[in-house]
Amino acid sequence: MALRLSILYVGARCPQNIASENSNLSLVCVNAPDAVENLKQRPDIVLMDPFGHDADVDPEKVRSWFDTFRTHKFRFSPAFFVIVPEEIRKHDRLSIMELGADQVVDWPLDRREIEIKAKGPMDKLHFEQALFSKTASLEKSFGYLDRFKRELKGVKDELLEDKSNLNTALKQIHQMSQERRRLKQSVLDGKTQMALDLEGFGRIIYTLIRQRVEMNRGHGERVGKIACFIGTKMGLSQKQLEDLSKAGMLHESGLLFLSTDYICEKVDGEGDENQDPDSPPTAYDQAMRVQFSVKGAQLLSQCRGFEGAAAIIRYLNESVDGTGYPDGLKGRHIPLPSRILAAADELETLLESDGTLGLQGVLSELEPMVGRRLDPQVAGWLEKYVVLHLGGESLKVRGIGLEQLKPGMILSATLFTQTGTKLLPAGQTLTRQAIDKIIQYNRAYPVDETVYIKV
Numbered sequence: 249m250a251l252r253l254s255i256l257y258v259g260a261r262c263p264q265n266i267a268s269e270n271s272n273l274s275l276v277c278v279n280a281p282d283a284v285e286n287l288k289q290r291p292d293i294v295l296m297d298p299f300g301h302d303a304d305v306d307p308e309k310v311r312s313w314f315d316t317f318r319t320h321k322f323r324f325s326p327a328f329f330v331i332v333p334e335e336i337r338k339h340d341r342l343s344i345m346e347l348g349a350d351q352v353v354d355w356p357l358d359r360r361e362i363e364i365k366a367k368g369p370m371d372k373l374h375f376e377q378a379l380f381s382k383t384a385s386l387e388k389s390f391g392y393l394d395r396f397k398r399e400l401k402g403v404k405d406e407l408l409e410d411k412s413n414l415n416t417a418l419k420q421i422h423q424m425s426q427e428r429r430r431l432k433q434s435v436l437d438g439k440t441q442m443a444l445d446l447e448g449f450g451r452i453i454y455t456l457i458r459q460r461v462e463m464n465r466g467h468g469e470r471v472g473k474i475a476c477f478i479g480t481k482m483g484l485s486q487k488q489l490e491d492l493s494k495a496g497m498l499h500e501s502g503l504l505f506l507s508t509d510y511i512c513e514k515v516d517g518e519g520d521e522n523q524d525p526d527s528p529p530t531a532y533d534q535a536m537r538v539q540f541s542v543k544g545a546q547l548l549s550q551c552r553g554f555e556g557a558a559a560i561i562r563y564l565n566e567s568v569d570g571t572g573y574p575d576g577l578k579g580r581h582i583p584l585p586s587r588i589l590a591a592a593d594e595l596e597t598l599l600e601s602d603g604t605l606g607l608q609g610v611l612s613e614l615e616p617m618v619g620r621r622l623d624p625q626v627a628g629w630l631e632k633y634v635v636l637h638l639g640g641e642s643l644k645v646r647g648i649g650l651e652q653l654k655p656g657m658i659l660s661a662t663l664f665t666q667t668g669t670k671l672l673p674a675g676q677t678l679t680r681q682a683i684d685k686i687i688q689y690n691r692a693y694p695v696d697e698t699v700y701i702k703v
Contacts, residue, residue, distance in 0.1 A: 259297025472496025502544030
């Protein structure tokens with residue numbers, strides 16, 4: 249494939265013949281080297297004709313022409329061909345080549361000679377252009393690399409600063425963690441000590457109650473145990489059960505405000521030898537006897553950790569039929585823990601009697617209190633406690649399901665619905681009509697799953 253060449257001729261003899269013979273060559277002719285300043289496009293080859301028709305070769309003239317061309321900054325230098333006469337000596341040709349000429353050609357010009365001799369410079373041009381492109385790309389890459397290095401250094405400096413800040417933060421976190429552990433241990437020790445103090449305070453109050461008030465030692469602990477059994481069955485929370493246990497132990501704390509003589513008379517059965525044994529208690533003692541639960545609640549409410557127990561004790565003497573004191577509350581207006589504590593206290597008081605009642609007698613004594621003094625639903629669990637924990641074997645009692653009931657069986661505990669409705673009393677002999685009544689109620693108002701009967 250023929251080369252496409254743009255040629256700039258500088259001299260007095262414009263060789264139009266080399267362009268007209270082949271369209272792959274384009275020719276521009278100027279008279280002097282100074283005209284190169286007006287060029288708008290870089291030529292591929294500059295044909296320099298410094299000698300014209302003069303047969304004498306002057307290397308200095310060639311040098312001056314090269315100097316003129318070098319003042320014009322080409323990005324890619326064109327190939328310089330110098331036209332010499334045919335008879336010029338080899339020595340002069342080499343001198344011209346040394347001055348910077350790429351080729352030396354003879355006049356008259358031969359198009360084919362120019363094309364052949366232009367191949368080397370054009371290949372050189374292509375290599376220079378490729379090298380320039382690669383160099384520019386490489387410089388651009390190095391520029392990116394330098395920028396990345398600067399950015400990396402900046403990031404590295406930031407990371408070092410962040411690392412320093414992180415180390416400082418970690419030290420602070422470590423110190424805070426140690427301080428937190430210390431504070432946590434301090435709080436734990438404080439809670440432990442508070443719990444011990446509360447337990448100690450409770451023991452102090454309970455010791456005073458045992459020494460001055462309780463007619464039967466351990467009454468408060470037994471009341472708390474019974475109350476917690478019922479509370480567990482009725483779904484009280486752990487905190488409520490803890491308060492209920494404290495209330496059971498300390499429910500008689502208000503009796504400490506009674507006079508010493510009255511307490512001794514009730515506890516020991518002895519009074520002052522000069523005092524009339526039949527004389528009634530003073531008005532103060534009577535008032536305190538009625539209001540002792542309130543006074544006890546007021547005392548305990550002043551002590552942190554006993555507020556829940558105080559709230560339970562305050563309503564100890566309320567009755568579900570509204571005849572109790574201090575406020576005459578009725579039914580479910582009385583807090584459930586207070587209703588449970590009242591039932592447990594009544595049972596324990598009956599058990600502390602002279603011992604002639606027996607367990608069946610205790611159950612019989614509880615019967616008239618249900619619906620008046622005691623909540624029926626609570627009383628149902630109270631009777632179950634008696635059956636399950638206080639001598640079910642001696643009473644010859646066993647628990648069966650509703651589907652196992654048969655006529656002729658005798659109830660050993662009052663039968664309630666889960667809403668607290670009393671169906672049949674303890675001691676009732678079951679008939680077919682009674683069993684049908686139980687089954688009918690169970691459909692609308694579920695009955696306790698276990699029915700206790702005498703064997």
